[in-house]
Amino acid sequence: MTNDRTNVDTMVIGAGLGGSCQSHTDGGHRTGTGNGDARRIAELEREVQELRRANEILKVYFAKELDLELESNQSALAVEKPGEPALAEMSPAAPPAPARTIRWTAAQPSTIPDPPRPMAEFRALGPIEAVVDGQLLDLGAPKQRALLALLVSKVGQPVAVDVIVEELWTGNPPPSAITSLQAYVANLRRVLEPNRAPRTPATVLRTYGRGYLLDNHVVEVDVHRFSERASAGWEALDRGKPQQALHELEAGLTLWRGQAYAEVADTTYVRPEVARLEELRLSVIEGRCAALLAVGAHEMAVAELEAFTQAHPLREYGCELLSLALYRAGRQADALAVLRTNQRRLAEELGIDPRPALQHLENEILNHAPALDWRPRPGGGA
Known part of the structure; x- marks a missing residue:
C-alpha cells in the first residue's frame, strides 16, 4: 500500500512540474503513463500564455490607434521571452488583427451653411424691377417689362404662351406676336443671367412645356418678404410685443x-x-x-x-x-x-x-x- 501511494504521488508531482514520469506498476500490472498527461498540460499552459500575449499586443495596437495612454504593463512586451514563439508563429487560436483601421477625430462644431444667395431679386410692389449681383437691370421695352411682371406674379408656376400673348396684346395679338415674345424672353434671359454660357439651359427664366416660368428656387421676390413681415408683425402684436410688431410691420x-x-x-x-x-x-x-x-x-x-x-x-x-x-x-x-x-x-x-x-x-x-x-x-x- 505504501509503495502504491508513493507511485501515485510521484506521478502527480511529475505531471505538475511538466516533467516526464516513468511507467508504474501495481502488483506487476501497468497502471498508466504520465508522459501524455504532462504534455497536454504543458500545451494548454503554452496556449494560455500565447492568448494573453496576443491580448496585450491588441491592446497596444488599439491604444496607439485611439491615441490613448498605454497601460504600464506594455513594457513587458518589449522583450520576447526565451522559448516563446515569435508573433508570426503564434497559434491560429489567437484572434486576428482587425481588417479595418479605427480612427477617431476630434468632434467638429456643427455649422449650418448659409442659404445660397438668389440669382436674381425681383421687386413687384410698384413698377417691376430686377437686381442681379447688386445691380439694377435695364429691363427694356414696355412689353418686355410687362412680360416679366406677368411671370413674377406667378413665380414658381408656368404661364402658358397663349395666356401671355392674350394679356400682353389685350386680346388682339399681331401675326408676329409669338416671334416678339420669343425675342423678349431671349433678351430677359440675357440680362438675368449675364454669365450663362452659350447654348446652355437657362436657370432663372425657364421654358416649361408650352410656356415659361421663373424658378422660385433661385429668385427672391419682395412680395414674399412683405407677406413674411406682415405675419411676423401680427404674431408679435398677438403676443403682447408691440415694439417688435412695429418693427416688422414698418419693414x-x-x-x-x-x-x-x-x-x-x-x-x-x-x-x-x-x-x-x-x-x-x-x-x-x-x-x-x-x-x-x-x-x-x-x-x-x-x-x-x-x-x-x-x-x-x-x-x-x-x-x-x-x-x-x-x-x-x-x-x-x-x-x-x-x-x-x-x-x-x-x-x-x-x-x-x-x-x-x-x-x-x-x-x-x-x-x-x-x-x-x-x-x-x-x-x-x-
Missing part, C-alpha cells in the same frame, strides 16, 4: 413703391393678386397703427389714421383705432364724432349698422371707462 410697408405689378395690374390674369396684396397692405397699415397705440404714440397714430380713414372711410377697424387714438390724446368729442360719422355713412351707403365693437367703444367713451386708458406694459412692451 414690410417700406417695400412698397406704388401699385403692385404696375405694368400688368389691369390684366385679367393678375388683377386678383393685385387686389389681394392691396387688402393685405391696408391691414398692415391698421396693424401698425394698433402697435403705435400699444406703445403710447397716440398723437402719431392720430395723424396716420386721419389720413387713412379719409382714403378708406368704410374700413371700420380704422375708424375704431382713430376714435381710440383721439380719446387717448384728450379729444373725446372728436372721438365720438368719428364713430357717429361712420355709423351714418354705413346706414346711408350700405344700409347696415356698425359692428358691435364700435358700438361698445362709443359706450365706453361716454362713460370714461378706465379700460380705454393707456398703460405701459412691463418691460416696455417689447
